[in-house]
Amino acid sequence: MMFVRSxxxxxxxxxxxxxxxxxxxxxxxxxxxxxxxxxLVVASVASAQTPGLEPTKLTxxxxxxxxxxxxxxxxxxxxxxxxxxxALEYYRAFSPEWWGFLRQEKTREAADxxxxxxxxxxxxxxxxxIQTSQMLRQVDVAARREYxxxxxxxxxxxxxxxxxxxxxxxxxxxGVLLAVRARLEIAEGNYDKAVYTLQTGLxxxxxxxxxxxxxxxxxxxxxxxxxxxxxxxxxxxxDAPNLYWxxxxxxxxxxxxRKALQGEKLGLYxxxxxxxxxxxxxxTPEQQQKLLPALGGGIELMIYSGSKPxxxxxxxxxxxxxxxxxxxxxxxxxxxRKAEEVEALPALQVVLIxxxxxxxxxxxxxxxxxxxxxxxxxxxxxxxxxxxxxxxxRLEAMPFLELLPAIQNVxxxxxxxxxxxxxxxxxxxxRMHAAAHDGKLPAxxxxxxxxxxxxxxxxxxxxxxxxxxxxxxxxxxxPQGEQANPSNAMSYELSIRxxx
Amino acid sequence: xxxxxxxxxxxFHAALARLTPTPDGINLAQLMYQAGRLSAARRNGVWRxxxxxSMMLSLGLGSMLWLxxxxxxxxxxxxxxxxxxxxxxxxxxxxxxxxxPALSEPxxxxxxxxxxxxxxxxxxxxxVLAHGLxxxxxxxxxxxxxxxxxxxxxxxxxxxxxxxxxRFLKHSLxxxxxx
Numbered sequence: 001m002m003f004v005r006s007x008x009x010x011x012x013x014x015x016x017x018x019x020x021x022x023x024x025x026x027x028x029x030x031x032x033x034x035x036x037x038x039x040l041v042v043a044s045v046a047s048a049q050t051p052g053l054e055p056t057k058l059t060x061x062x063x064x065x066x067x068x069x070x071x072x073x074x075x076x077x078x079x080x081x082x083x084x085x086x087a088l089e090y091y092r093a094f095s096p097e098w099w100g101f102l103r104q105e106k107t108r109e110a111a112d113x114x115x116x117x118x119x120x121x122x123x124x125x126x127x128x129x130i131q132t133s134q135m136l137r138q139v140d141v142a143a144r145r146e147y148x149x150x151x152x153x154x155x156x157x158x159x160x161x162x163x164x165x166x167x168x169x170x171x172x173x174x175g176v177l178l179a180v181r182a183r184l185e186i187a188e189g190n191y192d193k194a195v196y197t198l199q200t201g202l203x204x205x206x207x208x209x210x211x212x213x214x215x216x217x218x219x220x221x222x223x224x225x226x227x228x229x230x231x232x233x234x235x236x237x238x239d240a241p242n243l244y245w246x247x248x249x250x251x252x253x254x255x256x257x258r259k260a261l262q263g264e265k266l267g268l269y270x271x272x273x274x275x276x277x278x279x280x281x282x283x284t285p286e287q288q289q290k291l292l293p294a295l296g297g298g299i300e301l302m303i304y305s306g307s308k309p310x311x312x313x314x315x316x317x318x319x320x321x322x323x324x325x326x327x328x329x330x331x332x333x334x335x336x337r338k339a340e341e342v343e344a345l346p347a348l349q350v351v352l353i354x355x356x357x358x359x360x361x362x363x364x365x366x367x368x369x370x371x372x373x374x375x376x377x378x379x380x381x382x383x384x385x386x387x388x389x390x391x392x393x394r395l396e397a398m399p400f401l402e403l404l405p406a407i408q409n410v411x412x413x414x415x416x417x418x419x420x421x422x423x424x425x426x427x428x429x430x431r432m433h434a435a436a437h438d439g440k441l442p443a444x445x446x447x448x449x450x451x452x453x454x455x456x457x458x459x460x461x462x463x464x465x466x467x468x469x470x471x472x473x474x475x476x477x478x479p480q481g482e483q484a485n486p487s488n489a490m491s492y493e494l495s496i497r498x499x500x
Numbered sequence: 501x502x503x504x505x506x507x508x509x510x511x512f513h514a515a516l517a518r519l520t521p522t523p524d525g526i527n528l529a530q531l532m533y534q535a536g537r538l539s540a541a542r543r544n545g546v547w548r549x550x551x552x553x554s555m556m557l558s559l560g561l562g563s564m565l566w567l568x569x570x571x572x573x574x575x576x577x578x579x580x581x582x583x584x585x586x587x588x589x590x591x592x593x594x595x596x597x598x599x600x601p602a603l604s605e606p607x608x609x610x611x612x613x614x615x616x617x618x619x620x621x622x623x624x625x626x627x628v629l630a631h632g633l634x635x636x637x638x639x640x641x642x643x644x645x646x647x648x649x650x651x652x653x654x655x656x657x658x659x660x661x662x663x664x665x666x667r668f669l670k671h672s673l674x675x676x677x678x679x
Contacts, residue, residue: 161622169636213621215628215636222633267622403622406629 055491062434063242089142098135143203160270175223182230201227209255212263244428292317328354359400
């Protein structure tokens, strides 16, 4: 071999020297010179594997589409529903008689542990009480009511930002118990019951997300994600049904943010009712006394009745009026108001009108993006975020800017869930293909003809699919410009169970 | 030969005689090897430095890769603002003109949230949007339930009543089935 010659007896020489001695001088130079390059390549590959983004491993069995195609559905259909408001039934499920045991710490810990335990190791006897729980049966009834009305609109109009949401966290606990029930049913092979429980879980999620607040939307998304984890457990069972059409039948988006964004707009006018007629009626001296400290940074104090702002807020408000009045006056005249009308208004009112208009523009720049596909919304949200930062530095839209919610996180959570549904549809399509092709994985997603392959709702492009031997990787990459992490990327490793 | 030349030779002979011969002599092979090695080292000086630098860089990168810390769960400290309890309302002195009503509504706290220490929507929204749903306050765990009160005692029913409606009512209450 041209690079190696016979190595003399060791006699106490270090292994490194030995290794180098075994090479000819040219080979030594090449190997030493290349070693940092090799390490650099290894290091870059290691870092590109995005530590923290663990792939979800699914071992699947081939399964054709069921016949009829919608034999399984994941939300209760009209034929299964009963008239009435689901909210009343959900609140009945909170009866103290049913929750005495469920609210104990050890019960919660047992349920949380059951979510992490592999199906074969579930302590079925200890958890059997979940399958007979009257509270969960009540939730099953609630999930099959025709509509839900939480009564939040009226409460928002009355209480605004002072609204309390004591029930949302308990709804999450209901979701956990439903998930454990689903796991028990899957472990026992009762797939029809498991699908029924998944329907309840997704209906609970959909109903929760039908509220008028962003927090309810986020809780709805979390409940849905919890249910989809159990769905992934179900489709991995050897004789599990194919749920492609059931997943396709789900509404898109699963949780619509529209109502919650409109609910957010109500809060400001409840907190400061004087703002409702700000453009049309002259502020009274009492109203000005109330709004001046709000302008000076005390708006949160203004929201909560009984709290009094301090003199610092009044002083800050006065300084802000002195600073902003000339610009505000100029802007109102430029936007169409008559100069004599503007000059007749109190300086505070002129500044507040201008600030409120700036706030509404900035707010709508953000809120309008929710109706766009995520890949179109993302750059616009980035621009809106930039304008918000500039507005903060220039003290524009004060004091209302403090109340603007960061809806980017909510949008991201919503699209993440829609992405999961799309990825699971791909997985089920792969199972269909495997059933028609002797258990083989498709070479590419375009090779699947049994069902349409959805595009990635976050990027508008196809998912990344690669086959390597007996395994396939299905990857949902992060949106452009973002580094991959568990909140913006998904990775699945798929393998088909060999035939027995 | 002259006498001086003979003396010089004799001196030279004596000087040589004083020298001690080396036992091994010159190892020609070793000499040639060292000469060749030295000449190669002069030519390979630059490569040696490059090789050494590459090895150091490789070791450094390798140790960075090896010793890279595993991702640690990050603790987030979430500050939950708890409103101080509202001061009790000042008692209004009774007037002699108006009769004091026998029954009156209890005075509610100015801000009902303060009584329960709960977080209002605005603060809750800020926490959740910034740090996720796990910052929602957990439901307060209840202590271990006291032994349930006997249904007969609770409803003041006869102990062993055989009346069908009473048995039906008890069954409904115990099972949770709708009436």
